[in-house]
Structures are given as C-alpha cells and as structure tokens.
Amino acid sequence: MARLCEGRVAIVTGAARGVGREHALGLARHGARVVVNDLGGAVDGTGTDKSPAQQVVEEIKAMGGEAVVNGDDVSSWNGAKNMIDQAVETFGTLDVVVNNAGILRDRMLVNMTEDEWDSVIQVHLKGTFAPSRHAAAYWRQKSKDTGEKVNARIINTSSTSGLYGNVGQTNYGAAKAGIAAFTIIAARELGRIGVTVNSISPTAYTRMTDTLREYTEEDIERRDPRWVSPTIVYLSSAEANDITGRVIQAGNGRVAVCEGWRRGAEIDQIEDAEAIGPLIREMISNVRKNSGMDGLELD
Numbered sequence: 001m002a003r004l005c006e007g008r009v010a011i012v013t014g015a016a017r018g019v020g021r022e023h024a025l026g027l028a029r030h031g032a033r034v035v036v037n038d039l040g041g042a043v044d045g046t047g048t049d050k051s052p053a054q055q056v057v058e059e060i061k062a063m064g065g066e067a068v069v070n071g072d073d074v075s076s077w078n079g080a081k082n083m084i085d086q087a088v089e090t091f092g093t094l095d096v097v098v099n100n101a102g103i104l105r106d107r108m109l110v111n112m113t114e115d116e117w118d119s120v121i122q123v124h125l126k127g128t129f130a131p132s133r134h135a136a137a138y139w140r141q142k143s144k145d146t147g148e149k150v151n152a153r154i155i156n157t158s159s160t161s162g163l164y165g166n167v168g169q170t171n172y173g174a175a176k177a178g179i180a181a182f183t184i185i186a187a188r189e190l191g192r193i194g195v196t197v198n199s200i201s202p203t204a205y206t207r208m209t210d211t212l213r214e215y216t217e218e219d220i221e222r223r224d225p226r227w228v229s230p231t232i233v234y235l236s237s238a239e240a241n242d243i244t245g246r247v248i249q250a251g252n253g254r255v256a257v258c259e260g261w262r263r264g265a266e267i268d269q270i271e272d273a274e275a276i277g278p279l280i281r282e283m284i285s286n287v288r289k290n291s292g293m294d295g296l297e298l299d
C-alpha cells in the first residue's frame, strides 16, 4: 500500500471517537505523525475526559506510528493556539489541520434556547476558525522565512444539514453552512502561500447519529466511518495540492463533489412588485426542471 502522508504532521480535532478517530488512524497508517485532539465531552459538549483520545494515541503507537494527545477546546482562541504550537514543538512542523470536532444540541427553532444556539455555533464555527487562523499564521511565517510556498492543508467538516437543510438543526445547519462558506473563502485567501482548504460532509454511524433513526446491519456497515476517511487521507497528502475550495460528501455508499450556491435562473430587474411574484415562481419551476436534482436522495 502506498503511504500517502509519509512524514507529514497532522492535527485531527475531535479525534477520540467516531469519524475523527478513523481520520487519525487512517492518517497514521499512511505515515503521518498525528496530534489527537479531543475535549472528551458528551454529544452535547458537556464534560471533559482525556482518556478516549489517549486510547487513540495508544492504538497509533501500537501500529508503529507516532501520536500525541491534546486536550484543548478547539473553540478557545488560546486553546487552539496551544494545539498548533504543540504540533510544531513535538514534531517540528505542521502540514495538515483536520477540523472535525463537533457537538449537537437539536431543537425546533421555536423552542431553541440562547445557550443551545451559542454553544453549537461556538464549537463548530469558532472551532473551525480558531485552529485555521493560528495554523495559517504559522504557515504564512514559514513561507516568508523559506521564500517558498508551504504544501499544507486545512480540511473542515460540513454536513448535509448545512448543505441541504435538516429540521430541528437551525443552529447546527447554520454552523455547517458557515463552514462550507468559510472553506471557499479561506481557500481563495491561502492558495498563494500553498495551503489548500477543503471540507468534507460525512455520513457515518457514530454516537452522534445512532439515536436519530433505526439502522439495519447493512445501514451501519455503509455508514462505517472507515468509508469517510480515505477522502481525508488523500486530501491531506502532498500530491493533493490542486484540489481546493471544495466540499466533498463521503460515506453511506458514495463520494460526491457538492456544488455550492449559484444563480439558477435570472430575469432583468423590474419595479412592479405584483408582476415579480409569477416570474419568481416560473424561475423556481425552471430551476427544478433543469437541475435534474428532483427526487435525488441528498443525505
């Protein structure tokens, strides 16, 4: 098997369990040295426990790899800085940041509390921004010092909830849509110093999703996190320097390149508010017909 990430240094956030654990193991199998970050809380983000992340470190060491644990909160400005510094101090450099950590606090909009909104936005959106921001500063300095582009990666984690919408998740979906937008803009900004920025949208059977519905054994196998991680491993590799600003859906039987917002139909601007209604309906109907997406399963 080709080792796609030999010698590279990767941070995976939220890597103690579920999808992140599989990313960390997959990267280590491909030769990366890994910082296994996790706060170790419950699905709703309450509590802390370093031991699940430590277990992943032990698994990586048992397969002959190199890994260290980091217990910082990714949504803390100083915690995220500490995590980036730890990677560089431990392994001498940093090549990849996989922003995967996440929590859920689902509630219908009409009942959602301020805390349910703030905590989900904080962990997902600031927890993507803060590590990316500190890593970007490190890479910009490195590029200035060497006079060369770095060959580095940020890989974020969006969700079908943010891309297509899901009832009961205005907080989570808004954060995940924000992460997709963040990905596109950061890719445009960081390309000139040699950093690609992509996002995956995973579908996996984890503690986050196991109570959402009934799953058959076949459902669980199709949603095993191991189907998600090959995309992360490839995007992390040095050779993936030509793929950036993309959102890639992975898991549950497929890998798909997602298309973002774009103008589906347009008319010349008009001043008559009454006349605009039927024209908007006509455009919506044409967009549906032309998209070929009617009836296509999106999750």
Ligand SMILES: NC(=O)c1ccc[n+]([C@@H]2O[C@H](COP(=O)([O-])OP(=O)(O)OC[C@H]3O[C@@H](n4cnc5c(N)ncnc54)[C@H](O)[C@@H]3O)[C@@H](O)[C@H]2O)c1
Pocket (backbone or CB within 6 Å): 013, 014, 015, 016, 017, 018, 019, 020, 037, 038, 039, 040, 041, 042, 043, 045, 072, 073, 074, 075, 100, 101, 102, 103, 123, 127, 157, 158, 159, 160, 201, 202, 203, 204, 205, 206, 207, 208, 209
């Ligand atoms: N499982 C799916 O089908 C699915 C679908 C779409 C998106 N996602 C996203 O994939 C990512 C991983 O989800 P999962 O299903 O593996 O869930 P999970 O609960 O198994 O793993 C998430 C991990 O993130 C950690 N974490 C939470 N807040 C943290 C913080 N502030 N700092 C550091 N670590 C923190 C948790 O302790 C946990 O180990 C999340 O971003 C999630 O939103 C998952």
